[in-house]
Amino acid sequence: MIKSKVALVTGASSGIGQATAQRLAHAGYKVYGTSRRGGQAGSQPFAMLALDVTSDESVEAAVQELIHTEGRIDLLVNNAGFGVAPAAAEESSIEQARSIFDTNFFGIVRMTRAVVPHMRKQGAGRIINIGSVLGFLPMPYGALYAATKHAVEGYSESLDHELRTRGIRVSVIEPAYTKTRFDANFAEPDAKLDEYREVRAALSKTLNEVMAAADEPAVVADAVLKAAAASHPKVRYTPGGLASRLRFLRRFAPSGLLDSGIRKDLKLDLRAAS
16 A cells, blocks of 8 residues: 555655655655755655745645646655754844744645645545654753744644544654754854853754764654554654653653753753853
8 A cells, every 4th residue: 555655755855854755765655855956866766846845836836746746645744944053042033033933833834735635635644744852842042943843743733633534644753863964054043142152152062962872864764654654643753762751751750850850961050150
């Protein structure tokens, strides 16, 4: 059955998106990846379409091209997104806040609106959104990114309730740190304040250290395939050991203990005291 299914994966030129597209293709899906530049996937086992998730016209054109070519779409994986380098919330302008929401959240809304009518006509489909553990945990000095992932959580769960009676299921994948070029493509905060210069530098160093021990993108890709192929999919999947432990702590640990742990890991109180 999988061999007859068509999948669309946004942000598939590298990282989690590319690993997911490869994993789905090897599992038998007919996969189309997307990136803003489009182009050929080269030796990859999937085709590439040009698609900008911040553009209504681009999203509609790419989905219509896929429907014209394949006649259906069975799986949408919303992966496209970006983050802002470690910075205080007040160091990003309103314009930058709008920009990250336009890609990370409204990009998912655009893709969903374009794809769901076709899935409803089919009476079946899967939508899998790449979220983050920051969808259920705070991230000091990463507030905007965490806010977009919290929004993805609420949207995904609500949408699953709406669509499951139409034969469509929605899941969100919640990875922790993952070895990709994501951090190399961080947008710099556009309203930097000297007040936060030292903490920005310290947190960037901490991030580089933890990324050295991060999971490979294939760990996330495996979770996507599991969610896509499950006869009774869960709403949330936390791939990797760290993500699973954090989900457990969020659910069962006292809020004060979790709060203290976050501040200790990021050395926030020590930095404030210095």
